[in-house]
């Protein structure tokens with residue numbers, strides 16, 4: 164598959180599921196599964212650049228993930244802190260622009276601060292845009308859009324563009340392809356507004372085992388489908 168086969172922009176969104184099961188299979192603590200998940204993410208970012216993907220978004224922490232045990236939440240927050248701090252220079256050298264989607268309020272203050280710092284530091288990069296959805300929920304995003312319209316005193320009918328323009332990262336194109344790993348076949352509140360015409364791809368591979376070949380397979384699956392947007396060709 165060559166780079167010019169993909170439409171531009173081309174947005175791949177990933178629900179990185181199965182870190183816990185991967186760790187359990189290896190009799191390791193769950194957090195080591197999440198750490199292995201970061202390595203899988205690094206591989207995927209590199210592979211995405213090679214395939215000509217322009218936007219890659221990842222579901223890193225959902226609004227529902229707060230229901231997990233406190234130790235796991237703390238571990239995940241430390242992993243985010245560590246990864247953002249350590250990886251931003253490397254990401255910048257690769258010309259990757261980092262963007263976050265989700266509610267920054269509700270996250271530990273220093274994590275939210277690092278997110279702002281990383282976004283500013285990589286804002287001028289022109290390569291792949293990596294969107295990390297952190298403290299993200301699709302329903303909460305739509306509710307936030309509606310509330311911002313109310314706060315603006317909107318009294319005229321609302322159009323689809325009014326919602327689209329008030330999303331957490333409105334400049335990001337809609338996902339063309341959504342991948343979920345680990346055999347589960349649901350969206351779990353990810354990109355609910357944006358997924359209207361996305362192709363869905365499910366694989367049994369656990370996220371920490373996901374690699375360039377898996378990404379390529381998912382993109383090829385997309386290319387073999389015909390998207391009609393409700394019309395008959």
Ligand code: FPP
Pocket residue numbers: 179180181182183184185197198200201204222223224228242243246247295297345
């Ligand atoms: C789900 O596995 C995965 C997560 C909760 C995401 C963890 C985050 C990363 C791997 C990287 C994010 C990195 C940055 C820097 C933003 P699970 O625990 O639900 O697995 P299970 O379903 O097998 O229990």
